[in-house]
Amino acid sequence: MSDALQTLRQRIDAVDDELLRLLAQRARLAQEVGRLKQGNLFYRPEREAQVLRRIKAANPGPLSDEAVARLFREIMSACLALEQPLRVAYLGPPGTFSQAAAVKHFGHAAQTVDCPSIDDVFRQAEAGMVDYAVVPVENSTEGAIGRTLDLLLDTSLKICGETVVRVHQCLLRREPVREGIERIYSHPQSLAQCHEWLNQHLPGVARVPVSSNAEAARLAAAEPQAAAIAGEMAAEIYGLTLLERNIEDDPNNTTRFLVLGRHDAAPSGQDKTSLVMSAPNRPGAVYELLGPFARHGVSMTKLESRPSGTALWDYVFYVDVEGHREEEPVARSLSELKNLASLLKVLGSYPVAVL
Numbered sequence: 477m478s479d480a481l482q483t484l485r486q487r488i489d490a491v492d493d494e495l496l497r498l499l500a501q502r503a504r505l506a507q508e509v510g511r512l513k514q515g516n517l518f519y520r521p522e523r524e525a526q527v528l529r530r531i532k533a534a535n536p537g538p539l540s541d542e543a544v545a546r547l548f549r550e551i552m553s554a555c556l557a558l559e560q561p562l563r564v565a566y567l568g569p570p571g572t573f574s575q576a577a578a579v580k581h582f583g584h585a586a587q588t589v590d591c592p593s594i595d596d597v598f599r600q601a602e603a604g605m606v607d608y609a610v611v612p613v614e615n616s617t618e619g620a621i622g623r624t625l626d627l628l629l630d631t632s633l634k635i636c637g638e639t640v641v642r643v644h645q646c647l648l649r650r651e652p653v654r655e656g657i658e659r660i661y662s663h664p665q666s667l668a669q670c671h672e673w674l675n676q677h678l679p680g681v682a683r684v685p686v687s688s689n690a691e692a693a694r695l696a697a698a699e700p701q702a703a704a705i706a707g708e709m710a711a712e713i714y715g716l717t718l719l720e721r722n723i724e725d726d727p728n729n730t731t732r733f734l735v736l737g738r739h740d741a742a743p744s745g746q747d748k749t750s751l752v753m754s755a756p757n758r759p760g761a762v763y764e765l766l767g768p769f770a771r772h773g774v775s776m777t778k779l780e781s782r783p784s785g786t787a788l789w790d791y792v793f794y795v796d797v798e799g800h801r802e803e804e805p806v807a808r809s810l811s812e813l814k815n816l817a818s819l820l821k822v823l824g825s826y827p828v829a830v831l
């Protein structure tokens with residue numbers, strides 16, 4: 477080994493020792509916070525968002541803001557697990573983008589619990605079997621996830637966070653070659669998202685829709701002539717070779733997930749409020765519902781309508797606005813809305829996704 481290399485490695489070891497000492501010091505401070513809170517709501521989404529935003533703003537480089545935020549997410553996750561490893565329900569099986577979203581938001585120290593349906597994810601959290609739930613709410617190409625919106629209407633859970641995941645699809649197979657593939661398994665949405673790539677690179681190969689990408693990977697692991705389209709994480713879980721990365725036709729394909737808990741979050745300085753409302757059935761009623769936000773200068777980031785499920789052609793509106801429900805402009809808008817809307821439910825105020 478050259479002298480220069482040896483010296484650099486010695487210096488890296490010294491920095492690692494120092495990092496380790498500082499990490500232990502941080503963990504002990506977090507434990508003290510835990511004692512102050514006496515197990516009461518140890519996980520604070522607004523504080524975690526503030527920590528990550530501060531780190532990104534203070535980042536001197538050369539690591540990217542994204543990279544340092546990811547590292548600090550894991551540090552907080554490990555500190556939090558000293559108190560109690562959080563249990564987080566997601567739409568399984570293991571290897572789905574929902575699991576990736578849960579890990580992105582809570583870090584690897586959280587315990588993720590797979591559920592067979594979105595309904596079950598809600599039920600587990602409502603019944604207190606898990607601490608939090610992560611559910612998909614919208615996709616940039618496919619639009620709203622209707623089942624999640626419907627379940628939000630009746631749940632006792634509050635939205636306490638959001639996270640956005642880039643959906644990168646991969647071609648996975650047991651055999652390490654592309655030749656000889658006779659079938660490709662995937663979720664119908666993923667097959668649709670890779671339509672052009674498949675036409676070009678694997679024309680004439682049968683596309684077989686299955687219930688999830690992880691299920692596709694599981695099937696492909698058992699059949700030498702089959703391949704699967706799934707996320708990268710499924711390759712490791714199901715022992716498959718990653719033949720091709722990023723085969724989705726739209727490289728900006730993203731899914732937004734909501735984090736649900738039995739509490740929402742305190743103001744973090746950069747928050748969103750989600751609500752659902754409906755208008756009495758008369759001319760101009762929907763227009764009036766949007767008035768309070770306009771008058772108080774509150775920006776709307778989403779407006780989605782869904783059939784109410786009670787009367788034919790009766791709609792409910794899902795609205796996201798900028799700001800926290802405890803902050804003046806949103807608070808004032810909400811109190812005016814109470815008199816205008818036939819239904820008004822605040823689903824939660826929560827920090828805008830940092831990562």
Ligand SMILES: C=C(O[C@@H]1C=C(C(=O)O)C=C[C@H]1O)C(=O)O
Nearest residue numbers: 506509518519520523524552555
């Ligand atoms: C330490 C705290 O509690 C938890 C741990 C955090 C951390 O490790 O930085 C941040 C927020 C909480 O989820 C705190 O509230 O400050």
